[in-house]
Amino acid sequence: MNVLVIGSGAREHALCRSLSLDPTVTALHCAPGNAGIGEVAELHPVDALDGKAVSALATELGAQLVIVGPEAPLVAGVADAVREAGIPVFGPSKEAAQLEGSKAFAKDVMAAAGVPTARSYVCTTPAEAATALDAFGPPYVVKDDGLAAGKGVVVTDDLEAAKAHAAGCERVVIEEFLDGPEVSLFAVTDGETVVPLRPAQDFKRALDGDEGPNTGGMGAYSPLPWADPKLVDEVMETVLQPTVDELRRRGTPFSGLLYAGLAITGRGVRVIEFNARFGDPETQVVLARLRTPLAGLLMAAATGNLADLPPLRWSDEAAVTVVVASHNYPGTPRTGDPISGLDEVAAEDAPHAYVLHAGTRRDGDAVVSAGGRVLSVTATGEDLAQARERAYRAVARIGLDGSQHRTDIAAKAAAEA
Ligand code: AMP
Numbered sequence: 212m213n214v215l216v217i218g219s220g221a222r223e224h225a226l227c228r229s230l231s232l233d234p235t236v237t238a239l240h241c242a243p244g245n246a247g248i249g250e251v252a253e254l255h256p257v258d259a260l261d262g263k264a265v266s267a268l269a270t271e272l273g274a275q276l277v278i279v280g281p282e283a284p285l286v287a288g289v290a291d292a293v294r295e296a297g298i299p300v301f302g303p304s305k306e307a308a309q310l311e312g313s314k315a316f317a318k319d320v321m322a323a324a325g326v327p328t329a330r331s332y333v334c335t336t337p338a339e340a341a342t343a344l345d346a347f348g349p350p351y352v353v354k355d356d357g358l359a360a361g362k363g364v365v366v367t368d369d370l371e372a373a374k375a376h377a378a379g380c381e382r383v384v385i386e387e388f389l390d391g392p393e394v395s396l397f398a399v400t401d402g403e404t405v406v407p408l409r410p411a412q413d414f415k416r417a418l419d420g421d422e423g424p425n426t427g428g429m430g431a432y433s434p435l436p437w438a439d440p441k442l443v444d445e446v447m448e449t450v451l452q453p454t455v456d457e458l459r460r461r462g463t464p465f466s467g468l469l470y471a472g473l474a475i476t477g478r479g480v481r482v483i484e485f486n487a488r489f490g491d492p493e494t495q496v497v498l499a500r501l502r503t504p505l506a507g508l509l510m511a512a513a514t515g516n517l518a519d520l521p522p523l524r525w526s527d528e529a530a531v532t533v534v535v536a537s538h539n540y541p542g543t544p545r546t547g548d549p550i551s552g553l554d555e556v557a558a559e560d561a562p563h564a565y566v567l568h569a570g571t572r573r574d575g576d577a578v579v580s581a582g583g584r585v586l587s588v589t590a591t592g593e594d595l596a597q598a599r600e601r602a603y604r605a606v607a608r609i610g611l612d613g614s615q616h617r618t619d620i621a622a623k624a625a626a627e628a
């Protein structure tokens with residue numbers, strides 16, 4: 212199979228890594244990619260938001276499957292353009308991707324499908340926002356309606372900060388605070404059949420101890436030893452299948468990756484958000500554990516054949532990933548700094564630990580930083596403690612001036628397991 216992956220993050224590197232290990236994949240392309248992806252796939256420059264350019268590239272390469280990684284191209288209709296060119300694509304249509312593109316749309320779908328989520332108001336004026344904030348009380352949860360790369364959400368006890376965030380957005384969703392641990396559960400779907408993957412936990416805050424601002428995600432681990440073994444079945448029944456059924460009923464079936472961000476509250480599971488694509492960095496740990504070859508799974512979703520797929524196979528190992536971010540992330544990151552230690556990780560830590568690149572690019576012989584989240588080090592082990600130890604041993608070899616990473620990824624779960 213000839214496969215083209217669209218995107219340039221660590222998620223796309225994880226996808227390409229798995230695809231490169233899949234014996235059915237005979238040619239692997241990525242556009243635009245990054246320095247690390249270039250080691251496993253052939254890179255092509257493309258504007259990932261331009262559907263015409265992406266479908267022209269896919270046609271030219273003879274791609275038999277196109278996988279659209281990030282949300283922005285999906286919301287821009289890139290999957291539709293590729294589908295119109297007659298090429299199977301893993302990723303939802305522009306309309307179905309509104310599940311991530313608009314938090315208000317997602318709330319409407321959940322209400323129609325009876326999916327449990329936080330009570331909320333959609334507000335377009337400061338007066339409406341003030342009334343909604345008052346109705347819920349602190350902690351305040353204020354979400355920009357549109358796409359914001361994980362940074363559009365403010366959770367705060369400070370009423371003035373909550374109002375200020377609301378005032379900076381055209382349309383906001385203000386909602387009830389959900390207390391309890393968060394879980395990310397991904398499902399592969401063809402619009403009808405839903406195949407859940409294994410749950411993971413992300414660390415959204417920038418600093419240790421869940422302090423600091425929200426980010427796109429600073430690390431992740433899987434499995435979740437503390438979670439109820441029935442969690443996946445419950446989420447399938449109350450969240451994933453009803454949401455997929457509702458979108459099909461509306462005439463806008465969702466095919467691709469449905470990502471449920473969940474809070475496990477004292478009153479049960481609640482949806483915090485939906486995403487219309489693989490999560491980053493959770494994908495790094497989920498794919499590290501998946502034994503079923505990836506291309507066939509994603510192709511089955513793209514062509515409506517998931518019902519015929521045998522059950523997925525999983526490794527019993529645990530996986531941990533730690534994100535190394537640039538100086539000043541999640542603010543405007545500093546870029547262009549040389550990254551050292553990549554060869555040492557490859558020589559000393561593989562195959563149990565490896566680097567997945569995000570914001571990196573080649574500069575002559577050097578690899579330099581080119582974004583906020585620069586790379587993520589992923590490791591597997593017999594249990595979370597071993598995976599964690601291997602991941603941090605490799606992180607310690609990476610040199611990047613001014614970089615930051617959390618030191619407590621999976622620490623609590625590993626200690627309790
Ligand atoms: P989102 O972009 O919707 O995933 O929100 C980013 C992060 O903000 C989530 O991962 C949570 O940590 C936090 N958050 C969002 N909504 C809520 C809520 N209703 N209650 C508590 N925390 C929330």
Ligand code: GLY
Nearest residue numbers: 413428490491492
């Ligand atoms: N890890 C959070 C996200 O992918 O949105």
